[in-house]
Amino acid sequence: MVRKLTALFALVLALGLAVMPAAAQDVTMDDASEFGLEGGYMRMYMADPSAEATPSADLLGVMVAGFQFDSADSAEAAFEEFSCGFAGGFMGANDAQDCDGLTEAGFTVSDVEGIGDKAIEITGEANVGGPTPVTLLSIQSENNLFMVITLGSDEPGSSDAIGKFLADAEPVDTEVEFSDDGTSTGGFFDMVPQEGDDEIAGLMPVSDMNFFEDAESTPAA
Numbered sequence: 001m002v003r004k005l006t007a008l009f010a011l012v013l014a015l016g017l018a019v020m021p022a023a024a025q026d027v028t029m030d031d032a033s034e035f036g037l038e039g040g041y042m043r044m045y046m047a048d049p050s051a052e053a054t055p056s057a058d059l060l061g062v063m064v065a066g067f068q069f070d071s072a073d074s075a076e077a078a079f080e081e082f083s084c085g086f087a088g089g090f091m092g093a094n095d096a097q098d099c100d101g102l103t104e105a106g107f108t109v110s111d112v113e114g115i116g117d118k119a120i121e122i123t124g125e126a127n128v129g130g131p132t133p134v135t136l137l138s139i140q141s142e143n144n145l146f147m148v149i150t151l152g153s154d155e156p157g158s159s160d161a162i163g164k165f166l167a168d169a170e171p172v173d174t175e176v177e178f179s180d181d182g183t184s185t186g187g188f189f190d191m192v193p194q195e196g197d198d199e200i201a202g203l204m205p206v207s208d209m210n211f212f213e214d215a216e217s218t219p220a221a
Helices: 002-015 029-033 072-091 099-104 160-168
Strands: 037-047 061-069 108-111 118-127 131-141 144-151 203-210
Touching (some): 061 072, 061 203, 072 099, 072 131, 072 144, 099 108, 099 118, 131 160
Antiparallel strands (some): 037 061, 108 118
């Protein structure tokens, strides 16, 4: 079930959809709750043409996803399989069943020290409108798993600043007020970098996603 869910989330992200594909609608919130997953959201940032600071011209965008579990133990238990399953699905290594499989498929998988309780960085190339270098940083911080996906860069450490921001964020218990145009508030969306934060200098939010479209809004903590 973990592999099925992570592949689904990766597919939704890769296709840029706001709803689950019809073929995967047999995966429900009840399925996710079997291993403690309570909710999942994503915010995408892209270059802000009006900003004084501009990111690298190679940077296509940054996606920040947050998955909330019912406990830190549940998040820790799911961390490696969830992280590498998500990366494999998103980056097109569909036969990779775990982190070792990603390495065998030509991706670089590295432990990262000093960010959250656990963190791994996966770098390689994905097909995002063509071959695109990608860095995926996955972090467990208490009962949350955060993923920072940087499109257009496979430079080690390129996602660390946002990753540290997320790992250090105080839990937010308020209900999510969801809007797919990048203006959602509450819960996870109050834990991500906001306009004016150095971690997203030159970027602006452009879209939000609720991985469980039909589920009730869920606090991040």
